[in-house]
Structure formats: structure tokens, C-alpha cells
Amino acid sequence: MATGRTHRPATRSRGIPEATVARLPLYLRALTALSERSVPTVSSEELAAAAGVNSAKLRKDFSYLGSYGTRGVGYDVEYLVYQISRELGLTQDWPVVIVGIGNLGAALANYGGFASRGFRVAALIDADPAMTGKPVAGIPVQHADALEDIVRDNGVSIGVIATPAGAAQQVCDRLVGAGVTSILNFAPTMLTVPDGVDVRKVDLSIELQILAFHEQRKAGEDAAADDDAAPAPAAVKGAAAAAAAAAAMDEADPKGTDGEAPAVMPA
Amino acid sequence: MATGRTHRPATRSRGIPEATVARLPLYLRALTALSERSVPTVSSEELAAAAGVNSAKLRKDFSYLGSYGTRGVGYDVEYLVYQISRELGLTQDWPVVIVGIGNLGAALANYGGFASRGFRVAALIDADPAMTGKPVAGIPVQHADALEDIVRDNGVSIGVIATPAGAAQQVCDRLVGAGVTSILNFAPTMLTVPDGVDVRKVDLSIELQILAFHEQRKAGEDAAADDDAAPAPAAVKGAAAAAAAAAAMDEADPKGTDGEAPAVMPA
DNA sequence: GACTGTGAAAAGTTTCACAGCT
DNA sequence: AGCTGTGAAACTTTTCACAGTC
Structure with a gap:
């Protein structure tokens, strides 16, 4: 920057x-x-x-x-x-890889915006061997081991990260190492990238929290002075609980920090 | 505004x-x-x-x-x-409804951030009768007919719209009519709402297009003067094609306007 | 000595309002 | 007459830099 x-x-x-x-x-x-x-x-x-x-x-x-x-x-x-x-660069077509084919990744692969022209989904990548070969949105999922080859072979410069938060930085590093210079990050974590690499972040929990802020404002129009529900002295403990709620959002998947098969699928 | x-x-x-x-x-x-x-x-x-x-x-x-x-x-x-x-209003918990259980809606329902505390997924709603009763993320999908009742019975003030673009405004109107005052819109369309209602928008295609813009800038460092690929006079026609690409993103689901069962679940 | 809290300057963005073209 | 293009004003956001507190 x-x-x-x-x-x-x-x-x-x-x-x-x-x-x-x-x-x-x-x-x-x-x-x-x-x-x-x-x-x-x-x-x-x-x-x-x-x-x-x-x-x-x-x-x-x-x-x-x-x-x-x-x-x-x-x-x-x-x-x-x-x-x-x-001006936007849409007169050429951009091969894109999506890494992390959990719920969100699959949704993205199916999303009209990705599948349509302008941006072409060049590959879907997931760390779970059980996913390998499985077609999602008509494209077979490839194993994460092949990430660098896929990026290079397809001349991919834009990568989409839809892994759990814990895996995002590592995936990011590998994408960048392989030549990707623009990243769209759906994992709720801050990515560190070298100069010259662009990151944009889409964060569902943040948007909701901003809405909650405004919603609260509307509700508290008259009840300006006091909170009604907040226990004043024991507050700090209750706070931790409330915060844990917000923090739980830090995982795209509730559990696993590894890029392992997400427990997300209901099976 | x-x-x-x-x-x-x-x-x-x-x-x-x-x-x-x-x-x-x-x-x-x-x-x-x-x-x-x-x-x-x-x-x-x-x-x-x-x-x-x-x-x-x-x-x-x-x-x-x-x-x-x-x-x-x-x-x-x-x-x-x-x-x-x-300050963010996270010390209380917000019941949220998700409308449109296609690929994206299902992913959202499964998303840790929604399922965890702070925001509670009060209901999943879809217009497709075939979806009704189907559990997604452990919550049975309810039919859109019940939207108003669901919102009122649960005191829902935040709604998430994950329908195709064509249905979004109508869903929005109904949510607002039933008492929702904050909307998180994933459909790639502009929503019109009465004063006092907040809309936040998450738009995947827009983020990608912004990345493409910067990516193009990086690539065109030296090739400042001319485009290489752009045919100058016939350009306007090629333009329409490229734009169609971007526009195709206007549907959350590639095809169906209905919220048909997503291909997301591997099972 | 270390670190917060904040005025004041700088940079970026939006809005106004109108000159200038068709 | 109608509508664009744009300087200048207003507002918002970021950054600087340092006084104030522990």
C-alpha cells in the first residue's frame, strides 16, 4: 500500500x-x-x-x-x-482458484458470479483427500498438494480463500508463493502478504455486527441512560461470554483449525 | 439515508x-x-x-x-x-432469519458466525415447497408463506437475504412489512427500503471486480499506452460480451429463480 | 520510560452550484 | 432547454505529534 x-x-x-x-x-x-x-x-x-x-x-x-x-x-x-x-479489467478473463471447498467454497463455486465469464473458475482446491476428484459445480476438486502447479499452469493471479481461519494464512502464503497477486479472503482472519499483493476481505460476521450496532441504536432511542440487561459490577465476566459469541465467528467452520475435512457437512 | x-x-x-x-x-x-x-x-x-x-x-x-x-x-x-x-450490541442476542436457502443460504446457515451465540438463526425460509421441512444446519426450512408469522413470533429485527436477485426486493418488502429493520443483503441488487431501515450489502462479484481492477493495474505497468487485446473499432460489441460476464453475476444462483436444493451437500 | 488520549494538520470523499456544450 | 463536467466548499477519515498520566 x-x-x-x-x-x-x-x-x-x-x-x-x-x-x-x-x-x-x-x-x-x-x-x-x-x-x-x-x-x-x-x-x-x-x-x-x-x-x-x-x-x-x-x-x-x-x-x-x-x-x-x-x-x-x-x-x-x-x-x-x-x-x-x-477500466475494471473485465475485457480479459481472469482465471480464479477457490481454495477450501467447505460449505462456503462450494457455494462460491456454484455462485453465478464466479462461474460466468469474466472470471473463470480454473480450479477448486481442498486439503481433504476425501474431497479430491469430487465434482462441485461441475469442476472436480483437486488436492491442496497440487496448488502451486495449478496456479502456475493456469496463470492464475486471483485466488479466493474459503478455508477455516486457521488455514488461511498458510494457504495465502502458498498462493502468493506460486504467483497469485490478488486475494479475496472469506476466512475471518487478517492475512499478511508481501508488498504488491492485494487482499480484499469479505467478512460475514463483521457485517452482521455493524447491523447489530445500528439496530441497537434504534432500540435505545429513549432508553438513553441505562442498559436494561447489563449487570453492572459482574459485567466484566458476562462480557467475556458475550465476546466469546462474537469470537466464535472467527472460524468459518466451528471446529477444526487445520485445513482438514470440515465438520461442517451434516453427513 | x-x-x-x-x-x-x-x-x-x-x-x-x-x-x-x-x-x-x-x-x-x-x-x-x-x-x-x-x-x-x-x-x-x-x-x-x-x-x-x-x-x-x-x-x-x-x-x-x-x-x-x-x-x-x-x-x-x-x-x-x-x-x-x-457498544456493538452483542451483549444481547439477536434472532436472525435467513431467506433463500440455495447454495449461499445453506452456507450461511452452516457458517459458524451465524450459528454461534450473539446471533441466533431463528429460522430458515425458502419459497420452494420441496425444501420445506428439510433440515439445513439442523434447522428445518420453513416455507415463505410463513415469513411474516416467523418474524413476528420470534421478534426478529435482522433479516438476511440470500435469494436470487429477482426475488430480493419482494422478500425485503415482506421482511420490512413484518417488522425487520436491518437487512443483510447478499443478492446482487439494490434494495429500496423505507426510512429507518438499514441495509448492508455483501457483494461477491463487486469485490472480485475491484481486485481485477488492481490486478490489471499491476500488469499494465509498462504497457501504458495501448491495450493489447482490445480491438479498437469493433470494441463496443466485445464490450457488451465482457459486460455480460459481469452482469451474469446478478443472479446468486446460476439458473433457477427458485430456491432449489443446493448441490452443496456432498451426501 | 512507556503508552494513552487528543488537538490540529493532511488527505480523501461528497455535495453544491454553475459554466459550458449540444 | 437539458444535461454533463468540474471547480470550490463542506464534510469525513486518517495521520501526526505531543501533552498528560501512570
Whole structure:
């Protein structure tokens, strides 16, 4: 992150704000829906409504990409779809490996977003020998031993980690060692990676906890002063219990820290 | 979002920045790990490292909660765990319903974070009659017809939507109608909700697209000027294809709009 | 001496409002 | 007349750096 790698040959004017990049997929989705309905042009106001942002923000965002609109008219849907796709790097297809084919990994493999074009699921990898060869979403699971070969043979640069928390760092290290430079981490743990490797994290328990925070706020609108349920002096002990609850989320799988067969399957 | 509902009775000094709230679960996780190892106190530096942020940010974040540290010493782990848990509303337990027991919904039901305490999976709901009664993660799936009753009977205020995109808004409306005021949305679609209802969105395809953006940047270090693969004039057509890829992600399930039995379970 | 808590500066993001093109 | 593109203002978040406390 702190890499001073902003060499930029000053060709155009690069350097799109991170906040804007995070919204481009949103716009792309809205645009694609319009494209499918053969809508030829769209105004910033309409598109913004469809994407759930306000129009000033959208126009500002697009201004970082260039001037792709027409004043008095709006944006050409197809053209904008192309420009955003290109900006996001979706005009090429990215082979992706998913490591950890437990419940979540299997769901991801089946997820339309992964199976469809743009991102191609190049391989599914799991440490459990019992899984090896088993097809999930039509793709046979391969054993973790082959991880490095798979990554190299397929030129994979994006890896998805869906293992239990305990295995994530090790898997990450091996992915990176084999040449992966972008990681989407579903394991609820912090990954340490060398400079130049990107990690994005999707954390289900965190999202829920943020919701709980706001939910609590709504409930406590009047009961401002006191907690009702919290025992004041013995609190610290009760705290540990409550926290354990939140902490239990630290395992994608309730038990095993090893990459071993998750006890998740009901059998 | 534009609700001017900042009534705040000025009792203490409320109003924790959103960015801080989003990090509290991270700290909580790191703290709980320390608690389990019976570490009594921790410095901002150590905790920050464990949570993957810098120490100044962490101290600033904690300063919004109050002064829970001791200068020259650090923070009492148990105490801080309690304070953060309380702040997040995790000292009470939240009944949650998951709607849409396809691949993703099943994975969520099995996910440690949902099944563990703090958040209790009160019910699993699916529109497919074939699913009704089937146990997933030990909980029998109930039919969508009963949604309103389930929400009311269990006092559910948090709902998780894991349906295909096409069903999400309708499910959302029904949840909200029945009294749910916080929604975690996994369907890749924008939800419209009345004021006072919170929506958080987890979108797998968006995260991948953001990774692709950065990945592309790394690759294109020298090839600054031209795209190599992009056909310039015929581009707009190729664009549509690439975009279709991204758009295909708009369905949580590749095919069926119904919540048919997921291929997730190996058995 | 070690470490927190916090003002103040810097950086990043959003919103406003309007000039400028079609 | 309608709508984009963008400077400038407002707001939020991060970082700095150090006074204050143990």
C-alpha cells in the first residue's frame, strides 16, 4: 500500500480514487441491465437512481474516467459499459482458484458470479483427500498438494480463500508463493502478504455486527441512560461470554483449525 | 439515508463515526483471541498489529468509546472486550432469519458466525415447497408463506437475504412489512427500503471486480499506452460480451429463480 | 520510560452550484 | 432547454505529534 509505485507516464491522467473504483461495478451492473433492455442512452440522474447513488457523485466518478457523456443528452449505454468494463479489467478473463471447498467454497463455486465469464473458475482446491476428484459445480476438486502447479499452469493471479481461519494464512502464503497477486479472503482472519499483493476481505460476521450496532441504536432511542440487561459490577465476566459469541465467528467452520475435512457437512 | 434523524439527547457524547463502527468488530476479534490466550493487557501498538490497522487510528477509534486504557500500560483485554461488545450490541442476542436457502443460504446457515451465540438463526425460509421441512444446519426450512408469522413470533429485527436477485426486493418488502429493520443483503441488487431501515450489502462479484481492477493495474505497468487485446473499432460489441460476464453475476444462483436444493451437500 | 488520549494538520470523499456544450 | 463536467466548499477519515498520566 505504501509503495511509491506511482510511476505514471503522464499519458492520460490516471489515478482513479479508490471510492470511485468501488462504485464502478455498481454502475456496470445498472448499465448492463439497461443494455439488456436495449436502452440506448441514460442520464446521470436515471443511472444514479438505478445504482443507488446520487447523480453528482456519479458524474464526478465518470469524470475520472474521461468525458464519455454528451451534454444535453446523457451517456451512451453500450459505450459506457465498454469503458467501465475496460477500466475494471473485465475485457480479459481472469482465471480464479477457490481454495477450501467447505460449505462456503462450494457455494462460491456454484455462485453465478464466479462461474460466468469474466472470471473463470480454473480450479477448486481442498486439503481433504476425501474431497479430491469430487465434482462441485461441475469442476472436480483437486488436492491442496497440487496448488502451486495449478496456479502456475493456469496463470492464475486471483485466488479466493474459503478455508477455516486457521488455514488461511498458510494457504495465502502458498498462493502468493506460486504467483497469485490478488486475494479475496472469506476466512475471518487478517492475512499478511508481501508488498504488491492485494487482499480484499469479505467478512460475514463483521457485517452482521455493524447491523447489530445500528439496530441497537434504534432500540435505545429513549432508553438513553441505562442498559436494561447489563449487570453492572459482574459485567466484566458476562462480557467475556458475550465476546466469546462474537469470537466464535472467527472460524468459518466451528471446529477444526487445520485445513482438514470440515465438520461442517451434516453427513 | 438522508434522514435527518439525529435527535440525540446530548446525554453523553454519542455519534461514533461510521468508519470507526466498521472497525470495532475487527478489534473485538483480535481482543477475543488475546482473551483466549489469557493475555491480560495489550498496547495500542500490539492490538493494532493484530487487527491490521495502525495504532493512531486504533487509539482515535477507542477515544470515541471513552477512555478505557491506562497510560503507560495499555488496555485491559477483558474490559475492552466487554465495552466493545456492548457498544456493538452483542451483549444481547439477536434472532436472525435467513431467506433463500440455495447454495449461499445453506452456507450461511452452516457458517459458524451465524450459528454461534450473539446471533441466533431463528429460522430458515425458502419459497420452494420441496425444501420445506428439510433440515439445513439442523434447522428445518420453513416455507415463505410463513415469513411474516416467523418474524413476528420470534421478534426478529435482522433479516438476511440470500435469494436470487429477482426475488430480493419482494422478500425485503415482506421482511420490512413484518417488522425487520436491518437487512443483510447478499443478492446482487439494490434494495429500496423505507426510512429507518438499514441495509448492508455483501457483494461477491463487486469485490472480485475491484481486485481485477488492481490486478490489471499491476500488469499494465509498462504497457501504458495501448491495450493489447482490445480491438479498437469493433470494441463496443466485445464490450457488451465482457459486460455480460459481469452482469451474469446478478443472479446468486446460476439458473433457477427458485430456491432449489443446493448441490452443496456432498451426501 | 512507556503508552494513552487528543488537538490540529493532511488527505480523501461528497455535495453544491454553475459554466459550458449540444 | 437539458444535461454533463468540474471547480470550490463542506464534510469525513486518517495521520501526526505531543501533552498528560501512570
